[in-house]
Amino acid sequence: MSLSHSPDTHSKLIARIPQVTGRGLPEWFTTIENGPSFLRCEERSHWLAEEHGLSHGYAAALVREHERARRERHY
Template identity: 75%
Template sequence: MSLNHSPETHRNLIARIPSVTGRDITEWFTAIENGPAFLRCDERSNWLADEHGISHGYATALVREHERQRRQRHY
């Protein structure tokens, strides 16, 4: 099941990740980049949640933010 957050909820989740997880966003992006090469975002979110013990909501927000920033780098 895929989670779709509103833009405001997404921003709030991203802002809380360092305090909730004890890791900053760049550390999570590194984990995503070094993790398995899944093609689908929901597969990456599930892996991130299961492998690192974070909620699926935070995992989904991290994967979406990683994809958003990655797309911006390519333009």
């Protein structure tokens, strides 16, 4: 499974997450931050999908968006 979607697909997935999951991005980001300390994004994505019943597409988009937001906070 690839963690990379086209920018358009990624934006659409992120926009639908609150409706699909009932949880907003800040809540998902907290879940990711409080989850296991995996080194690879793919491992976090698999854990998120399996632990929280998400499709791998949504899980991958969440992990990718979390990484993007985390990088922006450090600048």
